[in-house]
Amino acid sequence: MDIIEQAAKRLEELRRAGVEVAPEPQPSVGETARKVGAGSTAPADAQGVAQSRRVELDMNVLTAHGILTPDSVRSQLGDEMRVIKRPLLHNVSGKGAAPVKDANLIMVTSALPGEGKTFMAANLAISIAMELDHTVLLVDADVARPSLPEVFGFDEERGLLDVLTDPTLDLSQVLLRTNIEKLSVLPAGTPHPRATELLASEAMNHLLADMAQRYHDRIIIFDSPPLLVTTEARALAMHMGQVVLVVKAESTTHAEVRNAIAAIESCPVKMAVLNKTTGHVDGHGYGYGYGYGYGYAAKSSASAART
Template identity: 55%
Template structure:
């Protein structure tokens, strides 16, 4: 047998072995020139196998979305300290302040769950603001939240949205925490990661979070719109109180107002000028359901400060 015949015989034997296993097929194909048979690589085989594994995906698409994360973070409000500071507490007895806020909250609650016209913002989103600092807006927001928390049919979320100068936690004697701004900056954070449950079972707190120079843009973002809609609609009995920055000092308050169904403006008696009030109200032109709380009034000398509620 010639050398050529022996080589041909060896190739025939290799071809016969190739039919016995996939690995043999790949080795036999390698003996042929690239112009005769396309080269088969291990990568081609892996991709081929992966493509055939895809039919399992539709079952995943039909799964129910994960349930909202429930916050397990809890803080203890010092209710005795709050009572001593003149704040509303359930155990504080029947005080004139408690009665004032019972009057203040009633029309807000009625609007919160009343019929909404097309395009109107949810009425259970209530912003508390003022013209200038020091008029009592944070004090009012906390007392309003505490008063609504005493209702039998409602829960309250108190949001510190005064992101430039957060004061809700400080007023309550609590340390700073992550909160609203952190959710808007980090899309991996859920509200359940930063929400604070309290020892008042019907009251939760969303802190302002980490300060950022982009606060106005973040509050105007679609992420904020989605978050506001989520917290407004997740629980049908919820009232959401936003402690807002003063209207005449920052741009955040007007942006925040665009998300709100109701706005409460606190006016400090005998201190805030009529010009400041008019200028602040001009910032809210075009917004419905703007109400005024006339704060720190004295009816007679020596009589304790009271709250008087007016509609604007």
């Protein structure tokens, strides 16, 4: 299927979903020739698809938000991120107890807002990017309340929603390469009044399938909306190979955790991470202080368990 057929198919999917899409004006043959002759300011690959842009992440901003950086000294946060990522990477490489379909698609979510899912997604992405054998794409899929621009310190950019609403826009055109080697970011994109419906649309389903196939050698981490206050996170979970559920210690109830797990029952691998603990959850005195980027800091610890 060529790019024109793909664009036509996506337009039809958006119309069926009830999303109004303005018709793209068609250039004349002369206009097309002038554009080709003049060239493009954006680099392009052999197929003529514009390459991703680059953003310089400020390591001081990351540190201020408690995010790992490649030059961070060894810390409890770094050690616990290693504990959390190891079983995920085993599943990606096929070394787990059983094969996991689309194991490279990993969703980080929570039952409710404010439990630290964006903090976990950002640190997990950077920690995996520091591995020798993996590259990472971090997707801001919390389109109603995107947090990655604040945490990473970059301006709002075109991204996921733009790809879903513009059939002529290729995913590679909105990816942000970063100065952290092997880490790229896909922003949430331009705000849209029907963002929730777009994330649960057939167009999103096709985009996820395309990402899994096109970037099969890359680990893709989705910072997802909370499970119990939105519906799109449940739709996303149906396409994920692995889900990391962030649970806020001494806050999230057992019933909320059970309901959240039930909402992602279709996902083959589910990992629960206890966040913001005030005690020694593992008996070895693990604990560290970090800032979330949401206006507060807390002495915390994270522990992981396969569910």
